[in-house]
Amino acid sequence: MKVSALAGGTGAAKLLRGLASCLAPEDLTVIGNTGDDTEVWRLHVSPDLDSVMYALAGVLDRERGWGRVNETFHCRDAMAAFGAETWFNLGDRDLATHLTRTAALRAGRSLSDVTLELTRRLGIAGLLLPMSDDPVRTRVRTPEAWLTFQEFFVRERARVKVLDVLYEGAEQARPAPRVLAAIADAELIIVCPSNPITSIGPILAVPGIREALARARARVVAVSPIVGDAAVSGPAGELMRARGLPVSPAGVASAYAPWLDALVIDAKDARYVDELATLGIAAVLADIVMTDAHTEVALARHVLAAA
Numbered sequence: 001m002k003v004s005a006l007a008g009g010t011g012a013a014k015l016l017r018g019l020a021s022c023l024a025p026e027d028l029t030v031i032g033n034t035g036d037d038t039e040v041w042r043l044h045v046s047p048d049l050d051s052v053m054y055a056l057a058g059v060l061d062r063e064r065g066w067g068r069v070n071e072t073f074h075c076r077d078a079m080a081a082f083g084a085e086t087w088f089n090l091g092d093r094d095l096a097t098h099l100t101r102t103a104a105l106r107a108g109r110s111l112s113d114v115t116l117e118l119t120r121r122l123g124i125a126g127l128l129l130p131m132s133d134d135p136v137r138t139r140v141r142t143p144e145a146w147l148t149f150q151e152f153f154v155r156e157r158a159r160v161k162v163l164d165v166l167y168e169g170a171e172q173a174r175p176a177p178r179v180l181a182a183i184a185d186a187e188l189i190i191v192c193p194s195n196p197i198t199s200i201g202p203i204l205a206v207p208g209i210r211e212a213l214a215r216a217r218a219r220v221v222a223v224s225p226i227v228g229d230a231a232v233s234g235p236a237g238e239l240m241r242a243r244g245l246p247v248s249p250a251g252v253a254s255a256y257a258p259w260l261d262a263l264v265i266d267a268k269d270a271r272y273v274d275e276l277a278t279l280g281i282a283a284v285l286a287d288i289v290m291t292d293a294h295t296e297v298a299l300a301r302h303v304l305a306a307a
């Protein structure tokens, strides 16, 4: 079955690892969020693309959920000694990714082109597509200032009040090559258990992507990143609240309602089944908290069966 998945970073990486072990490798296409992209030491970093790429290549640090396994941070420490900002931790092995990507972009190549090269060199047979080759940047408004996503998430540890979120550049952005075809030609579309506002939101903000999802012949199945009234991990709850969405599986469903066919929710959240039905969305009950390779594969099987 040809599967296309919309993905953020850490939560998505777990489900994608599970899916990759159930599908023929070339049957998985991932459309990744680039709203989190940032510049560190003049290097272009695409955190969500990298988390997905490292997960599919089997080199993601499972404990941190980002960066490479067996990582060291000698360069960061040396940069700190020179007075550089080091709140965003770039590992020594990880630096090779950002150096290669930045050099390619400066030479005029596109983000999708260099992402293809990086994934192929890491032995990934599936396709990882940035949502757009044009810059889209998520900004988070706090009482003090507008922050970049990484300032909010890493520097401030998501501990500040959120008043608003916007996707700078989205209106002018075009879907990257093959993104619309990946949605149109898929036999199943999966929305990974990622933050609906800052991981999936930027993808949906690229003109043409929402419309392609609404037109797609494949079923669209999402996995909730929310269990009960809280995010499985990260600041999804606070960000959904800031955007006026209830922090619940029903809030996730309403963010995706016009084009979503089914939402996989936690077995403990059966009370939301009827509310989802009123939105035209079928609820699928499963154990959605992934804690190890076994639960990643189990959830992936459940999602494929739901299709």
Ligand code: FO1
Binding pocket: 008, 009, 010, 036, 045, 046, 047, 048, 050, 051, 066, 067, 087, 088, 089, 090, 091, 094, 150, 153, 154, 199
């Ligand atoms: N997340 C952190 O919490 N702290 C970090 O220092 C950090 C560094 C980092 C470096 C490269 C990379 O690809 C990701 C990194 N992340 C870090 C993860 C990232 O900021 C977030 O997980 C995503 O943007 C949210 O999906």
